[in-house]
Amino acid sequence: GxxxxxxxxxxxxxxxxxxxxxxxxxxxxxxxxxxxxxxLGKRPQLIIDIRxxxxxxxxxxxxxxxxKTAKHFSLHITExxxxxxxxxxxxxxxxxxxxKLIFGQGTTLQVKP
Amino acid sequence: xxxxxxxxxxxxxETGRQVTLMCxxxxxxxxxxxxxxxxxxxxxxxxxxxxxDITDKGEVPDGYVVSRSKTENFPLTLESATRSQTSVYFCxxxxxxxxxxxxxxxxSRLTVL
Numbered sequence: 453g454x455x456x457x458x459x460x461x462x463x464x465x466x467x468x469x470x471x472x473x474x475x476x477x478x479x480x481x482x483x484x485x486x487x488x489x490x491x492l493g494k495r496p497q498l499i500i501d502i503r504x505x506x507x508x509x510x511x512x513x514x515x516x517x518x519x520k521t522a523k524h525f526s527l528h529i530t531e532x533x534x535x536x537x538x539x540x541x542x543x544x545x546x547x548x549x550x551x552k553l554i555f556g557q558g559t560t561l562q563v564k565p
Numbered sequence: 566x567x568x569x570x571x572x573x574x575x576x577x578x579e580t581g582r583q584v585t586l587m588c589x590x591x592x593x594x595x596x597x598x599x600x601x602x603x604x605x606x607x608x609x610x611x612x613x614x615x616x617x618d619i620t621d622k623g624e625v626p627d628g629y630v631v632s633r634s635k636t637e638n639f640p641l642t643l644e645s646a647t648r649s650q651t652s653v654y655f656c657x658x659x660x661x662x663x664x665x666x667x668x669x670x671x672x673s674r675l676t677v678l
Contacts, residue, residue, distance in 0.1 A: 453624070458607070484664045495655065495669040496608065503664075541607055545664060552623065553598070553667065555608040 454479040456544050458556025465532055466564050473559045475542035476524040482544040485518060485525045486553075490539045499540075500527070532563045568592070571656050571670035578646050579678050586641045586673045588656030596659040597639040598667065599623075599631065601652040608655065614639055615662065646677045 455478040465471050477485075486501035502509045502516045502525065509516050513532075518525040525544075529536055542556040569590040578584050588597065599611040600623075610623030612631040620631050628650060630642045639658075643650055653674050657667040 461605075486666070488667075495671055496667075497669070498666045501666075543608075552610065552613065554610065554624065555600070557605060557607040 454482060454544055454546070454552065454554045456542060456554050456556040458542050458559055460559060461557065462560045464562045464564065467532060467534060469532055471529045471532055471561055473527045473540055474524060475556050477544040479546060480523060481546045484545045486543050487516060487527050488541045488543065490541065496541060534563050534565050537561055537563045569656060569658050569668055569670045571673045573673060574671065575674050577676045577678065580647060581645050584643045584646050584675065586654055588639045588670060590637055590658040592658060593636055594658035594660050596662045597633065598657040599641045600655045600657065601625065602655060603652050611641065648677050651675060651677045
């Protein structure tokens, strides 16, 4: 079955710096890759997603890149702010409405003021 | 608009007892999911459902039972709770299954003594 590995498990940056979180997936048939943000004590919420027919997607300060050949995708946050501090999860699925969205282990991002 | 709600939010039980976690959504989403969140493991899929009366196993289904007699409800039952089932459980729903945004409930924190 699908397996998603996420690194690093923790990341600390200074406010204003960039942060990069990387994920690898095992199933080459995967074609949908969302990223979720979970603030402390809150529920996970979708922040950005990318499909396999696209190599990069941006939304203001966040961007996601996908390398299908290497089976990895990354989240990039620029000009980090204290409110970016949270746990970030990547995920992957094969689509086909199977319902199996598999998450990575999560990255705890701390942005120091 | 209540969205998606879980109950109870907190539960303490003893080993061997049966526990049911409730999940209710008001959007008429076809897909519903149960995940457990444990430190170091991220979000792991327990069961999912594509529609009423259709359920399927996720990554970690052992020790859990689900049912979906109505579109809006997706209860999760631990038939004989074990300490390893101490976790935070998240229910989620989606219109598009594994290729669309998941909307998570607030979570249910379960402690098995």
